[in-house]
Amino acid sequence: MDNQSQGQKEFSSETLLGTVLAVQANYYSVQLDSGWENTRENSKSAKLLCTRRARLKKIGQQVMVGDRAIVEEPDWIGGRGAIADILPRQTELDRPPIANANQILLVFALADPPLEPYQLSRFLVKAETTGLDVSLCLNKSDLVTEEQIHQWRVRILSWGYEAIPISVLTGTGLEQLKDSLRDRITVLAGPSGVGKSSIINYLIPNVKLRVGEVSGKLSRGRHTTRHVELFELPTGGLLADTPGFNQPDLDSSPSELAFYFPEARQRLERDTCQFSDCLHCDEPNCAVRGEWERYEHYLDFLEDAIARQEKLNQQSDRDAALKLKTKRGKSQYEPRLESKKYRRPSRRTEQQKLEELYQDSDL
Numbered sequence: 001m002d003n004q005s006q007g008q009k010e011f012s013s014e015t016l017l018g019t020v021l022a023v024q025a026n027y028y029s030v031q032l033d034s035g036w037e038n039t040r041e042n043s044k045s046a047k048l049l050c051t052r053r054a055r056l057k058k059i060g061q062q063v064m065v066g067d068r069a070i071v072e073e074p075d076w077i078g079g080r081g082a083i084a085d086i087l088p089r090q091t092e093l094d095r096p097p098i099a100n101a102n103q104i105l106l107v108f109a110l111a112d113p114p115l116e117p118y119q120l121s122r123f124l125v126k127a128e129t130t131g132l133d134v135s136l137c138l139n140k141s142d143l144v145t146e147e148q149i150h151q152w153r154v155r156i157l158s159w160g161y162e163a164i165p166i167s168v169l170t171g172t173g174l175e176q177l178k179d180s181l182r183d184r185i186t187v188l189a190g191p192s193g194v195g196k197s198s199i200i201n202y203l204i205p206n207v208k209l210r211v212g213e214v215s216g217k218l219s220r221g222r223h224t225t226r227h228v229e230l231f232e233l234p235t236g237g238l239l240a241d242t243p244g245f246n247q248p249d250l251d252s253s254p255s256e257l258a259f260y261f262p263e264a265r266q267r268l269e270r271d272t273c274q275f276s277d278c279l280h281c282d283e284p285n286c287a288v289r290g291e292w293e294r295y296e297h298y299l300d301f302l303e304d305a306i307a308r309q310e311k312l313n314q315q316s317d318r319d320a321a322l323k324l325k326t327k328r329g330k331s332q333y334e335p336r337l338e339s340k341k342y343r344r345p346s347r348r349t350e351q352q353k354l355e356e357l358y359q360d361s362d363l
C-alpha cells in the first residue's frame with residue numbers, strides 16, 4: 001500500500017515545508033524546516049516572507065501563526081515565497097489566534113505582585129478551556145522563603161497541578177523550564193508584572209533584535225494589538241506571547257465548567273452524580289460537591305457562566321423575534337416579518353457578542 005492509499009499526503013523531497021511564525025497584513029513569515037539547507041547553497045536565511053496563493057484565498061483558507069505550510073516558488077535571494085497549502089491543524093486557538101499549539105505555560109509570581117489564588121484559578125480554568133496541556137511556573141522564588149514555596153506547591157498540587165518554582169533573577173528552575181518547552185509550541189500567559197518579558201529575554205537573548213526585524217514599531221505588540229508572533233527557542237520549540245490581562249474572561253458553559261477543574265474531573269471519574277445534568281451546586285447526591293479548596297471558585301465561576309448563558313439566550317430569543325431599528329437617532333425593536341430569513345444574522349450577532357465579551361476582558 002502506498003502512502004496515498006493510506007490517506008496521507010505524499011511529499012516529494014523537493015516540497016518545502018515550514019511553520020508560519022508571524023502574520024502581517026497579507027504576508028506570512030515562514031520558518032522552513034531544517035534539512036533543506038543542504039540542497040540550497042545560495043540561500044542565506046531559512047525564513048521566507050510569503051504571500052498566500054490565490055487558490056487558498058478563493059477557498060477561504062486562512063493562514064494562522066503556527067500553521068504548517070507548503071511553500072512554493074522560493075526566491076532564495078530575495079527571501080520570498082508563496083504558501084500553496086496548509087496542513088491539517090492539530091489544535092486551533094481563537095484568542096490568541098494560533099494553530100498547532102501544544103501547551104499553555106502560565107506564569108505567576110510568588111511575590112510582587114502577590115500570588116492570588118482566585119486569580120490563579122481563573123487563569124487555570126481559562127487555560128483548561130483551550131484543551132491544551134497546562135503547565136504552571138511560579139517566578140520570583142528569590143523573594144520568598146523555602147517554606148513558603150513548599151506551602152504553595154503543596155496547595156497547588158491539591159488543585160491538580162505541579163507548579164515549577166523559578167527565578168529569572170537567580171536562575172533557579174530555568175533548566176527545567178527550558179526542558180518543558182523543547183520541541184513544542186507553547187503559549188505563554190499570565191498577569192502583568194510576573195516576569196513574562198524577563199523569561200522571554202532569558203530564553204531568547206536576541207529576541208528584541210528579532211522583534212525589531214519582524215514587527216518594527218509594534219515591539220512585542222502586547223496590550224495594544226492582537227498581533228501574535230511565535231519566537232524560536234534556541235533549544236528547539238516555539239513560544240507565543242499573549243497580551244497580559246489580569247482577569248481573563250471565562251467562556252465556558254455551565255455544564256462543562258466542572259471539567260476544567262482537575263479536582264472535579266477526578267471526582268467524576270470515581271463516581272457519578274444522581275442527575276446527568278447536575279451542575280454540582282445544590283443537587284442531591286452530587287459526586288463533585290465537597291471539601292475541596294477550589295469548590296468555592298467553582299461555584300463563583302458557575303454563577304458567572306449561568307448569567308452569561310442566560311444573557312445569550314435572551315439575546316438570541318430577542319434577535320429571533322425582533323429586529324433593532326434606528327429611526328431619527330432612536331433605536332427600537334420591531335417584530336421581524338420573516339423570522340427564518342433572519343436566523344443566520346442572529347447567530348452571527350451572538351458570535352459577535354461573544355467576541356466583544358472577550359475583547360472587553362483585555363486590558
Ligand SMILES: Nc1nc2c(ncn2[C@@H]2O[C@H](COP(=O)(O)OP(=O)(O)OP(=O)(O)O)[C@@H](O)[C@H]2O)c(=O)[nH]1
Pocket residue numbers: 139140141142143166167168169170191192193194195196197198199244
Ligand atoms: N526579584 C525578582 N524580580 C523579577 C524576577 N523576574 C522578573 N522580575 C522583575 O519583575 C518586574 C516585571 O517583570 P516583567 O518581565 O516586565 O513582567 P511581565 O510579566 O512581562 O509584565 P507585563 O509586561 O506587564 O505583562 C521587573 O521589574 C523584573 O525585573 C525574578 O525572578 N525575581
Ligand SMILES: [Zn+2]
Pocket residue numbers: 273274278279280281283285286287288289
Ligand atoms: Zn454533581
